[in-house]
Every structure is written in C-alpha cells, then in structure tokens.
Amino acid sequence: MLNIQTRQEGTASVVSIQGKVNFEVTAQLRDVIRETVATAQPKLLVINLEGVSFIDSSGLGLLVAARNSVDKSGGKLHLSCLPAPVKKTFDQTNLTNYFSIFATEQDALRGA
C-alpha cells in the first residue's frame, strides 16, 4: 500500500509518499501527480520520498515522466529526502544527475 499526501506551499505543491513504489502502485501515484499538476499548476513540484522503502523501475519511470511533464508546463520538479536504498537505485541508474535532489523538504522548497 502506498500512502500519498499532497499540500500547497505558496506556489509550490508538495507530494509526500510513504511505502513501496512498484508496478502495482504506479497507477495510483500517477493519478495523484497528474491531478496535482493539472489543478494546482505549481511553479515547483516537490516530491518527498522520505517514507519510500523501495522503488522499482516503473516507479523511476513515473518520476522521469513527471519531471518531463512539469518541464513542459514551465515548472520545476525537486525531489527531497531520499532514503539510502532509494539513493542507491538513483545512483545506479545515474538519475542522481537527472533530477534536482535535496536533503530536506525545506531545501527543496527554497531551491526553486
């Protein structure tokens, strides 16, 4: 089960995720991100991964697609609080260099 919370911080939207991000839950997460981008049209979208214990390739694909769609609408996507196992996956796939990654959510919000 994936637990997803969204909230607004000024012109930024924050999506916090808890749980295992794999093939079974990507549809759920995709809907939330899509809806957040469509309704709030944030200048900055922060995805807080602090509670994520595992992310598989379909989860990574989702984040990449999210970045591309935010880019297209002139916004930015920042990731924050990557736990060690997630960081490892990002390192292995070199996505650490593809995303703007911040240690804390506050940094991610300030780094706009």
Add this chain to the structure above:
Amino acid sequence: MAKGTVLVVDDEAPIRDILSFYLKRAGYQVLTAAHGVEALEEMGRSRPDLIISDLRMPEMPGDELCKRVKSDPATRDIYFIILSALDGTASRIGGLSLGADDMIPKPFHAQEVLAKVDSTFRLIEMQKEIKRQNKELTAFQQRVQEEMELAAALQMGLLPKLPGEAPGSTYTHRYLPAAGIGGDIYAILPLPDGCTAMMIADVSGHGVTAALISAMVKTSFENQVRLGGEPLAWAHGMNEDLCRSTLAEQFATAWLGRLDPVANRIRYVVAGHCAPLRIVGGTRGGLQRSEVLRGKGFMLGLDEQLPFLEHEAEFLPGDRLVLYTDGLVEVERDDRTMLEEAGLRRICAELPVGAEEAAEAVITQARAYNQPAPFVDDVTLVILDRKA
C-alpha cells in the same frame, strides 16, 4: 409473449385457481400441480422459471419437492418460493434452510404474491444477464489467455538457442517471466573480428507492453552491433531508438558489453542495469572470488541527449560472467530484507563447474533465500563461461 413460466403447487384447488387467475392476467404462463409428485411430472414436460409451492401436501410435501429441485443440477437454478401457513421467523428460516429462495406466509393476498413474482422475475432477468456476460467474459479471457501463451512462446523464441556457443565461450540462461510474458531480454552475438557482443536488458513494467518493447530493444541492439563500433556507440544508438519509439514511462535498463578474447578484456556500458559479476576462474569450480563490473549510466529511453560512459574490465580464459536482471535479487522477504548484489556474490562464491549446473544452483539458492516469497518480477540469468 409470456413474461415467464410459473409452476403453482398446492393441494387446495381454490388456491391454485386464484393464483393462476392473477398470474395469467399479469401475463405469466402458469402450470399447476396438486403435490410434489405431480409437480415433478409437470417439470418433466416443461421447465418453469419459478415454482410457488405449498408446504403441506399429500404424496410429496413442499419441503421434499424443494430439496429435489435444489439438489438436481438441471433444476437448481429455478426460483423456489414456499407458501406456508406456518408463520413466524422460525418456519421462515426453516424454509430457507431447505434451499428455498423465498417464503410467503399464509394467509396471503394474491396481489402480494403477484408483487413477489414480479420482483423475482426481475431478479431472474438480472441473473440471466449476468450469466450471459459471464459467459462472454470467460470466452474473452480464454482468447486472451491463448494469445498470451502464443506470445510467450514467440518471446522464448527471441532468446538465444541453448546450449549457447560464442567464440571461445559457452553460455546458458534461465528465463522466468513474472506474467507468462515479460520485459527481460538478452542477446549474445559473434562479431566478424572474433569478439562477442553481449546485451541484457530489463524493460520497465510487465506484460505485453514490456514484451513488445523488449523485442524492439533486441532488434535495436542487433542493428547497432551491425553498424560496428563499441558499446558506447551502441548505447547511444539504442537510446535514440527507444526515445523515439516509446511512451513517457517506458524505458529499459541495460548492460552492453564487447568481449575481446585476444586482449582478454570486456568493454562495457552500464545503462542503469545491475552490474554483472565476473567470477575469476569461475569455470574451474571450488571457492571463487567475484568482481563487480560496475559503472554508472542512465537507463535507455529517458532522453536523447543523455550521455553514457564506457568502462573496461579484464576477462581471462576460465573466467565466468554472470549477467542478471534485478528480479533475481530484489524479492522482499517477510523480514523486509532482499538478496541484493551482496547475496548473489555470496551464492557465486562457490558454484559448480558447468554453466548449466551453475545457473541451476543460482536460481535454486536465490529462491531458497526468498522463501516463502516467490519471484515477483521477471527474472533472467545468463552465465557465460570463457573456455580455459
């Protein structure tokens, strides 16, 4: 056209007549019987949709009739309503426990019975519709299943034939798709200059879409290899192919390598894929040391502009190469641990001499580690042994 057929079973003729009158006036076809035996005879001639039966009757009482109707597979779908003078909850439960679908207490108003019959026929219609849809669904599911099996067989055909022979090497594989058909693929191609081109890839997601893309990845790899060049160029070419032909969330992790048996080296690109293991002198069996052919790189299909890096490693005669996809090491057990690369290296510290036996040992031990959790993702394992 009649709305449906009702069989009225009662030993009192006035009750049969009243019910028949009202039901016929409402458009139903009505059959009558004075007791259970007659009712069964009547049912032998014509099949009712609904039976309304008294409980106390000579020859065969209503509870016995109900039991017979409900225990015969040919008639058990016929709705059965018991008419009973035994009012109260106890008898109602008693009647329903016989298998009757409903009860009407005596004395009754004919209008009440009619209303109940009407609502029952609405239920019967709904059930018929559900049955019809269910039949269609089952047929559809079977068609899909057959197509999936065909696709799975075709996909197996995309894998190299075993036992695998490359210049100076032999190899084997284990291919375990999670859903009959999967997104893993690998290829090993001999090159005109005596080198060997190798590729293993894992397409994001599962099922048909992933399988289609995996076929595309293989074709793209073959095209790139035919153009000559090194793994770095292959990676760029394959990345462009994938970026052009897939949707937003579809990409592949891959490892691409070129084994040069003269220089005893492998040049390779890691595109977000789990790094293969080189088992030093692995073909000789016994206790072995493994090295990880590490490297960092983006997955294929993310963005056309992304750069890749080429690496190099030694690969000597007698060495063994273990290529795999993450499904092998990423099963979360009940205690939330996973085998991971470290666990695979422990397994690979002592493997049998033959590639076949070694592949079997790796799969068996990975499964044993995961117990009771089965593999949930596509799993591919390739073991390539360089002749000593």
